[in-house]
Amino acid sequence: MSSSVEAITVLSSDGDEFKITVSAAKLSKPLNWMLEDVCFSDDCDEVPTIEVNSKTLVKVIEYCEKHAPRANSGASDSDAEELKKWDIEFMKMDVKDILFHILMAANYLHMEGLYDLACQTAADLMKGMTVSQIRKIFHIKNDFSSEEQEQLRRQHPGCSFD
Amino acid sequence: MDGDAPYLPQEIFTNILKRLPVKSLIRFQCVSKDWKNLFKTPSFIAEHVRHSTQQKSVLLFNLGYKCNPEYLCLINRDMQVLEYQNPPSLVRSCTIGSSNGLLCLLYVSSFILWNPATREVLQVPKVPDCDGTCYVGFGFSQIVNDYKIVRVSISRLADDLVYLVQVFSASTRSWKEVEVGKLKGIMSFFGGGFSFDGSIFWFGFDCKRSWGKKLCLISFDVATESFALIPIPRSTLVTIESRLTTYENKLAMLSKTRVHSSFSINLWVMEECEDTSGEGWIWTKIYTSNPFPHRAHFSSTLTIWRNEIVGVNEGKTVLVLCNLHTNEFKMLALGKYSIGDLIWNYAESLVSVCDIHVEASSWGWQWIHVLFAWILLFSTVNILFFFGSNVNIL
Numbered sequence: 001m002s003s004s005v006e007a008i009t010v011l012s013s014d015g016d017e018f019k020i021t022v023s024a025a026k027l028s029k030p031l032n033w034m035l036e037d038v039c040f041s042d043d044c045d046e047v048p049t050i051e052v053n054s055k056t057l058v059k060v061i062e063y064c065e066k067h068a069p070r071a072n073s074g075a076s077d078s079d080a081e082e083l084k085k086w087d088i089e090f091m092k093m094d095v096k097d098i099l100f101h102i103l104m105a106a107n108y109l110h111m112e113g114l115y116d117l118a119c120q121t122a123a124d125l126m127k128g129m130t131v132s133q134i135r136k137i138f139h140i141k142n143d144f145s146s147e148e149q150e151q152l153r154r155q156h157p158g159c160s161f162d
Numbered sequence: 163m164d165g166d167a168p169y170l171p172q173e174i175f176t177n178i179l180k181r182l183p184v185k186s187l188i189r190f191q192c193v194s195k196d197w198k199n200l201f202k203t204p205s206f207i208a209e210h211v212r213h214s215t216q217q218k219s220v221l222l223f224n225l226g227y228k229c230n231p232e233y234l235c236l237i238n239r240d241m242q243v244l245e246y247q248n249p250p251s252l253v254r255s256c257t258i259g260s261s262n263g264l265l266c267l268l269y270v271s272s273f274i275l276w277n278p279a280t281r282e283v284l285q286v287p288k289v290p291d292c293d294g295t296c297y298v299g300f301g302f303s304q305i306v307n308d309y310k311i312v313r314v315s316i317s318r319l320a321d322d323l324v325y326l327v328q329v330f331s332a333s334t335r336s337w338k339e340v341e342v343g344k345l346k347g348i349m350s351f352f353g354g355g356f357s358f359d360g361s362i363f364w365f366g367f368d369c370k371r372s373w374g375k376k377l378c379l380i381s382f383d384v385a386t387e388s389f390a391l392i393p394i395p396r397s398t399l400v401t402i403e404s405r406l407t408t409y410e411n412k413l414a415m416l417s418k419t420r421v422h423s424s425f426s427i428n429l430w431v432m433e434e435c436e437d438t439s440g441e442g443w444i445w446t447k448i449y450t451s452n453p454f455p456h457r458a459h460f461s462s463t464l465t466i467w468r469n470e471i472v473g474v475n476e477g478k479t480v481l482v483l484c485n486l487h488t489n490e491f492k493m494l495a496l497g498k499y500s501i502g503d504l505i506w507n508y509a510e511s512l513v514s515v516c517d518i519h520v521e522a523s524s525w526g527w528q529w530i531h532v533l534f535a536w537i538l539l540f541s542t543v544n545i546l547f548f549f550g551s552n553v554n555i556l
């Protein structure tokens with residue numbers, strides 16, 4: 001019966017199986033809907049697929065499991081502090097490699113907390129980047145003509161195109 | 163695919179960029195034309211300032227007259243007190259208002275609009291000096307997407323009060339005189355000019371009442387450029403030290419009441435009700451602080467900042483913060499500084515003081531269309547004439 005189910009199995013877009021506890025899945029609306037749809041009886045072996053690759057899904061589930069107890073019951077201020085510290089550690093990851101995938105996943109899975117956290121992490125990382133590093137991670141070409149560059153330099157002395 | 167970042171959809175992209183400080187955004191204009199243009203779009207600027215206001219607001223204050231008045235000071239989110247330099251063209255000015263990251267400064271009768279984050283300055287055309295007592299305010303209206311300065315001068319001529327109301331619009335960059343309207347009968351203003359939700363608010367003394375002076379709230383609608391008077395219930399105990407502020411996106415007021423030998427602070431919120439048959443506004447007291455441990459440590463209330471009521475001691479050298487959730491008091495010594503009259507919640511923004519376009523821009527386009535239509539019509543008529551005359555010759 002559904003009340004006895006504590007974890008559900010989901011498939012990543014790469015076809016790998018992952019287990020996520022019911023309370024953790026509640027952090028995402030789409031996962032929650034899936035939860036309601038999934039047939040809990042023993043003879044049903046349908047496994048829902050989540051359009052997120054394995055590497056990203058591992059991280060998303062890790063976040064959900066960590067945040068679920070607080071989201072479901074509320075927590076004291078000291079717990080909130082501890083969770084904040086955990087978030088900072090959790091977000092120490094490569095932008096290109098995984099952060100952008102997490103952003104897409106959090107957006108797709110309607111996970112407000114993770115989405116905000118990932119957006120803020122990306123913004124904080126960008127602050128320290130040069131213009132050419134930004135172009136590289138966002139796949140952008142410098143489309144300013146040399147005259148336009150000159151004009152911008154005049155308007156904002158010290159601005160750099162590299 | 164690993165190691166190659168995915169292309170982010172515009173929505174995610176904007177959500178990241180709105181979190182960047184103005185300094186970084188100015189630097190990232192050089193990334194591409196798309197980025198440069200995005201940072202100029204009104205919707206992005208609005209989203210950025212919304213985020214900045216919610217997450218990054220700081221306190222900004224005029225220095226007291228004993229300090230060097232060429233500087234503004236700010237208190238950042240780490241509770242550090244920092245100097246904030248005034249624009250070089252205007253020394254010894256005082257800040258009269260702040261809205262969406264723009265500051266309005268005044269020196270004698272010269273106004274300046276300044277965005278400290280982008281360092282843009284707009285010198286407002288001069289207006290003749292005031293005849294009587296002058297009251298000023300600065301505000302923004304989303305409806306007309308314009309920033310306006312209002313200057314009210316009240317002078318006494320025999321037994322009559324003479325009013326002059328002038329309004330400066332940042333989009334037209336000009337002053338004009340507007341109707342006194344409901345302001346007639348108001349003797350004086352106090353409490354700064356607090357900008358909130360498209361209006362500027364002051365407290366005022368109304369002398370129309372037969373039984374003497376009465377306090378009221380004066381509002382100036384930035385879009386319609388008209389005044390309204392809002393009665394203040396007696397129970398609010400408004401005094402000359404009461405301050406207007408915002409709490410949870412509502413207009414709010416801070417006042418203090420005497421408790422034994424000390425004070426406690428009251429927080430009132432005001433909401434405009436749909437039903438205009440009554441007084442129009444509902445005032446609700448939603449919070450009363452514990453009495454201050456030492457009366458001498460507290461003089462007046464200033465504003466609300468990050469769930470804390472901000473007050474100041476008598477010497478204006480120590481901020482008193484009262485947490486609305488925990489009821490705890492905290493003191494913040496300002497070191498060598500002292501607070502002038504006013505304090506603002508300030509959040510940096512990309513709003514350009516030199517590039518404020520109201521409906522004017524759409525009107526501009528409409529006029530160009532009309533002009534083109536006329537040119538077309540005119541040339542067609544000319545061509546017809548030309549052919550016509552040719553035909554005649556033939």
